[in-house]
Amino acid sequence: MRVVRVAVLAIMLAACGGTAAAGSGGYHWTGGEIVHPLAKPEFTLTDQNNQPYDFQQQTAGKVAVVYFGYTHCPDICPENLTLLAVALKQVPESVRNKILVIFITTDPDRDTPAVLGPYVEQYNPAFIGLTGTKAQLDLAQLAAKVTLASPEPASPGSPYYVDHAAQMLAYTPDNQAHITFFQGMPSAGVASDLNRLATQGWSAS
Numbered sequence: 001m002r003v004v005r006v007a008v009l010a011i012m013l014a015a016c017g018g019t020a021a022a023g024s025g026g027y028h029w030t031g032g033e034i035v036h037p038l039a040k041p042e043f044t045l046t047d048q049n050n051q052p053y054d055f056q057q058q059t060a061g062k063v064a065v066v067y068f069g070y071t072h073c074p075d076i077c078p079e080n081l082t083l084l085a086v087a088l089k090q091v092p093e094s095v096r097n098k099i100l101v102i103f104i105t106t107d108p109d110r111d112t113p114a115v116l117g118p119y120v121e122q123y124n125p126a127f128i129g130l131t132g133t134k135a136q137l138d139l140a141q142l143a144a145k146v147t148l149a150s151p152e153p154a155s156p157g158s159p160y161y162v163d164h165a166a167q168m169l170a171y172t173p174d175n176q177a178h179i180t181f182f183q184g185m186p187s188a189g190v191a192s193d194l195n196r197l198a199t200q201g202w203s204a205s
Contacts, residue, residue: 027196030189031170031179037202040064040175041143045104045130048117053130055102055140059171063198064100065181067168068146070107071119072159077103079183080168083190085123090191091198096126098198104130106149106164108137144169170197178202 040056047053055064065084069077084101091099103120105111108131111119116129132140141148146165153160168181170193179197181190 029179029193030185031181031193034178034180037176037178038145038169040171040177041140041145043136043140043143045132045136045140046113048113048120048129050113053128055130056175059100059102061173062098062100063173063194064102064171065168065194066102066104066144066171068104068106068141068144068149068165070105070149070162070164071111071115072107073162073164076166076183080166080181081120081123081127083181083183083185083187084168085127086187087190087194088124088126090188091195095195095198099194100128101126102128102130104137104140106137106141107151107162108132108134141165170194172197172202174202176202 040059042056044052044054067077067080067084069080071077081101081103088096088099088101101124103116105116111129111131113129113131116131120127120129131137138148146167146169149162149164151160151162166182169177170179170181171177179193179202181193
């Protein structure tokens with residue numbers, strides 16, 4: 001398995017699951033609660049349809065789960081996108097349109113819009129893939145407060161890998177991320193968290 005990195009701020013969790021937030025009425029989150037909520041970043045990238053995607057504007061009023069990765073990733077990216085796809089299927093159908101899953105590449109040289117489209121849509125046709133220049137993507141990662149991705153050295157003619165942040169940040173309609181998901185979390189628990197965030201919001205948690 002390739003090594004991926006977790007941003008320092010995202011490690012500062014109350015726990016990686018099974019915690020009840022203050023005033024939650026005993027609800028136990030599967031995702032880790034971020035001690036100091038992260039503000040929703042502002043950036044505009046290019047989606048899989050080669051159209052500008054204003055992240056703040058186009059996710060307004062919804063739960064937006066953001067994951068930075070790349071299409072040539074051999075393990076954790078497919079596992080995390082599968083986790084989110086399976087979890088979303090377990091959310092009541094009437095709630096799913098309130099949840100967006102956004103995959104942002106950390107490998108712009110290979111992940112063009114034409115590549116990103118089929119990649120994300122194989123997991124769920126509603127998933128959104130975003131790319132941009134390296135400078136734009138670096139700024140997006142910094143704004144989201146995740147560790148900057150970096151390519152690993154590769155031998156000539158061999159595929160290269162990219163170290164990138166491991167967490168999936170869930171931004172809520174209050175424009176903050178209070179919960180983060182990680183590889184290996186149970187899909188039913190992630191689905192429950194997403195349903196709660198989409199129907200009740202964090203303030204009611």
